[in-house]
Amino acid sequence: MKRVSLVLTIALAAGLAGQPASAQTLKTIKDRGMLSCGVSQGLPGFSSPDDKGNWTGLDVDVCRAIAAAIFNDPTKVKFVPTSAKDRFTALQSGEVDLLSRNTTWTLSRDTALGANFTGVTYYDGQGFMVKKSLKVNSALELNSASVCVQTGTTTELNLADYFKGNNMKYEVIAFATLEETLKSYESGRCDVYTTDMSGLYASRLKLANPTDHVVLPEVISKEPLGPMVRHGDDQWFDIVKWTLFAMIDAEEMGVTQKNVDEMAKSEKPDLKRAFGTDGNFGEQLGLTKDWFSRIIKAVGNYGESFDRNVGAGSKLQIARGVNQLWNKGGIQYAPPIR
Amino acid sequence: MSIASRSPPPQFAFRLKRALGGKAGWGGVAFQIVFVLILFWVGYEIFVNASANVETQRIASGFGFLNNNAGFDVSQTLIPYSGSDTYFRVFLVGLLNTILVSVISIFFATVLGVIVALGRLSSNWLMSRVAGAYVELVRNLPLLFQMLFWYLAVLAALPSPRQSVSLFGVFFLNNRGLIVPKPIGEAGFEPFLVAVLVAITASVALHRHARRQLFGEGKVIRVWPYVLGLLIGLPLLATLVFGAPFKIELPQLKGFNFAGGARVVPELVALAVALSTYTAAFIAENVRSGILAVHKGQVEAGLSLGLSRGAVLRLIVMPQALRVILPPLTSQYLSLTKNSSLAVAIGYPDLVSVFAGTALSQTGQSIEIIAITMGVYLALSLLTSLIMNFYDWRLGRSLGA
Numbered sequence: 001m002k003r004v005s006l007v008l009t010i011a012l013a014a015g016l017a018g019q020p021a022s023a024q025t026l027k028t029i030k031d032r033g034m035l036s037c038g039v040s041q042g043l044p045g046f047s048s049p050d051d052k053g054n055w056t057g058l059d060v061d062v063c064r065a066i067a068a069a070i071f072n073d074p075t076k077v078k079f080v081p082t083s084a085k086d087r088f089t090a091l092q093s094g095e096v097d098l099l100s101r102n103t104t105w106t107l108s109r110d111t112a113l114g115a116n117f118t119g120v121t122y123y124d125g126q127g128f129m130v131k132k133s134l135k136v137n138s139a140l141e142l143n144s145a146s147v148c149v150q151t152g153t154t155t156e157l158n159l160a161d162y163f164k165g166n167n168m169k170y171e172v173i174a175f176a177t178l179e180e181t182l183k184s185y186e187s188g189r190c191d192v193y194t195t196d197m198s199g200l201y202a203s204r205l206k207l208a209n210p211t212d213h214v215v216l217p218e219v220i221s222k223e224p225l226g227p228m229v230r231h232g233d234d235q236w237f238d239i240v241k242w243t244l245f246a247m248i249d250a251e252e253m254g255v256t257q258k259n260v261d262e263m264a265k266s267e268k269p270d271l272k273r274a275f276g277t278d279g280n281f282g283e284q285l286g287l288t289k290d291w292f293s294r295i296i297k298a299v300g301n302y303g304e305s306f307d308r309n310v311g312a313g314s315k316l317q318i319a320r321g322v323n324q325l326w327n328k329g330g331i332q333y334a335p336p337i338r
Numbered sequence: 339m340s341i342a343s344r345s346p347p348p349q350f351a352f353r354l355k356r357a358l359g360g361k362a363g364w365g366g367v368a369f370q371i372v373f374v375l376i377l378f379w380v381g382y383e384i385f386v387n388a389s390a391n392v393e394t395q396r397i398a399s400g401f402g403f404l405n406n407n408a409g410f411d412v413s414q415t416l417i418p419y420s421g422s423d424t425y426f427r428v429f430l431v432g433l434l435n436t437i438l439v440s441v442i443s444i445f446f447a448t449v450l451g452v453i454v455a456l457g458r459l460s461s462n463w464l465m466s467r468v469a470g471a472y473v474e475l476v477r478n479l480p481l482l483f484q485m486l487f488w489y490l491a492v493l494a495a496l497p498s499p500r501q502s503v504s505l506f507g508v509f510f511l512n513n514r515g516l517i518v519p520k521p522i523g524e525a526g527f528e529p530f531l532v533a534v535l536v537a538i539t540a541s542v543a544l545h546r547h548a549r550r551q552l553f554g555e556g557k558v559i560r561v562w563p564y565v566l567g568l569l570i571g572l573p574l575l576a577t578l579v580f581g582a583p584f585k586i587e588l589p590q591l592k593g594f595n596f597a598g599g600a601r602v603v604p605e606l607v608a609l610a611v612a613l614s615t616y617t618a619a620f621i622a623e624n625v626r627s628g629i630l631a632v633h634k635g636q637v638e639a640g641l642s643l644g645l646s647r648g649a650v651l652r653l654i655v656m657p658q659a660l661r662v663i664l665p666p667l668t669s670q671y672l673s674l675t676k677n678s679s680l681a682v683a684i685g686y687p688d689l690v691s692v693f694a695g696t697a698l699s700q701t702g703q704s705i706e707i708i709a710i711t712m713g714v715y716l717a718l719s720l721l722t723s724l725i726m727n728f729y730d731w732r733l734g735r736s737l738g739a
Binding site: 084085087108115134142161164173175176180189 | 392394395396397398403409410411412413420421422490493494498513514592593594595597604605682683684685687691692695696698699700701702703704
């Protein structure tokens, strides 16, 4: 009797779960009361926890902005650390609602993985880091070197292309997590550590003697990093997309974390549209009328988030460079809110 | 108290059971059929659910990805492999690496396990305590930590390539691995190999013939001069007739690493050592229980015949102990093969790391790849069990039990 009832219970559960995951992500998040956000396992500047467990970073800010837009509370986020190896499975299976995890936008990831990229948080490129004591000045001197990479990344593929294209031999050692890769590089198992440039600067901070390591000048690939959501839910896709665009538009329009309330009272037409005084753009997304002010109050505009996490106001000191606004010399460009 | 007659209690459950299943009740045929149908329905639902989800999210599916370019390199490959080979070749590379490390570890684990078991059973107080401490310590620590310990301990102790420890100027030890001169096959390689194989087969046949003569007719034949002659003489003959079998390629330090020569990567060493020592602790206990299971009278009979303790162990105790040792030993071997999948933690490119790790992330087809990986481990395990069960059967036959 016990055996049969157990089987029946399992069968019922399986049957009820037999409905395919439909376009219900926003509703699921609201019911749950929390946004589930896939982040890295600790990359300073992008997503890393401090010793009290508070997550900060550029990718973390995007998640907090979305939580603020939905719940008016940027702390209603559950951060799920994922390694490069299991991040996509976490998204595909529904464990996380979005991946904000310095992931490169490529065609195969946009299609075969069953996911969509919603925008570019950071335009990056891949580089190499070596110990200063090796006296290497260029990536072209790295013939027959040993290279440590994280497995399951575009880094691995670009590395193969670069060395093959320049007729150089190399030995690749691929690890599952960031920590192991860094530890092996530090211990001398490999000569070179390669990942995106921003990752190199961030990881260098985690090493015992950051000044002993030098980042080589070559940038060997394009790495546009951005958030990812699952296929099949257009509303959720739009929400994540327009949250990032709101942050960029805010910087363009001069709205900062400090002057949100003041700007909300402005008579300029583009500000009135953004703040919900004119039109119902928030409702069209499935959010509230004050979605824009919630986002900027929570995390500031794109420039503020950049400076605080990876730029002049952080330990990384990365220049805006290509990530500057389009009308100030960079290529960050968001469509208008209208 | 009145002695009025009472009717029997309702017995609903009993009557229901009888009505539904006949005399066999819940175990009857009807219920078995229903149970099997429910199982199939659960499996079907799981399959349909997964397919529907994959459809909605438009994740790529099917096995066509095996023909696509992998695009990434692998550090240790037993077959030639480059970045432009297919995912199927990546799968083969991973599979061969797993088999390599499993075979090496099984061999060393068995040898070490038997030694530790005998040590634990010895009458020398120190030896038995040391062996006991080894078993208790190694059995109770998680394998992953032991693996990381060996990897970080092995690596931390070794110097960088530019300061390698060198033996005779041809062997080099550094934290990239052990670099040895590599024999490169020349014209006389195949005949040499054939000669070695023939020599080994002849030696085995000679040994069996001698044994049969000993037990059948009491004739003692000294086999070892013939074996030595065969093992040295036949390959030498092949070399003389067909030419040198290989030339030696010496490793040389060029830039960052050594060029030429063959290399045993430290990941393989750390993995093999960790797996061997861990499984040896379990095997030691199995062997010890097998030896203890043999009746004490057997040992006494052997000693009274004038055999030494070593001969008693080898000729009388071990054959009988093997009946008890083999089934759990098979489990240990299967467990070792599956534990080798932890290689991903130290960067050794085995099947899980390269196929179910990198290839899975690059193609996104989790279901197909995990199914293939599980199928491969199942096949490897079944193959190992098959071999061990065959050996068990042979043993049972020869002991007449």
